[in-house]
Amino acid sequence: MRLSRTSAPSSSATARTLFVVLRAARYRDETERVEFGELHIFCGPNFILTVRHSESPDLSAVRTRMENDPDLLRLGTEAVLYAILDAVVDGYARWWPACRTTSTRSKPKCSVAIPEFRVASTN
Numbered sequence: 001m002r003l004s005r006t007s008a009p010s011s012s013a014t015a016r017t018l019f020v021v022l023r024a025a026r027y028r029d030e031t032e033r034v035e036f037g038e039l040h041i042f043c044g045p046n047f048i049l050t051v052r053h054s055e056s057p058d059l060s061a062v063r064t065r066m067e068n069d070p071d072l073l074r075l076g077t078e079a080v081l082y083a084i085l086d087a088v089v090d091g092y093a094r095w096w097p098a099c100r101t102t103s104t105r106s107k108p109k110c111s112v113a114i115p116e117f118r119v120a121s122t123n
Helices: 060-067 068-074 077-099
Strands: 011-013 017-030 033-044 045-052
Touching: 017 077, 033 077, 045 077, 060 068, 060 077, 068 077
Parallel strands: none
Antiparallel strands: 011 017, 017 033, 033 045
């Protein structure tokens, strides 16, 4: 497996480990632009490892939430992975309304190309 900053959003799995590459989004009010970052996640039976290649997403709130709720942690690494995925999706939800307009005649405030997601084969 090659880990690079330019990996496409994807996932792959081995017998005991899941590897996921996500493209996180962050809207910058001052420039009215959406910045995309990359997040690599390694998920195993007893661990989660994340590698960020940008400022977004900030996962400190996810970590705090999980550490403060033992019932969530008891659900295992899948619950942590879900919380991380939820944070990335919420990042899109925060900027998407800013890019939309109320009129069909006016231009959107910003334009973006949403990255594709694909599943990588491990064979």
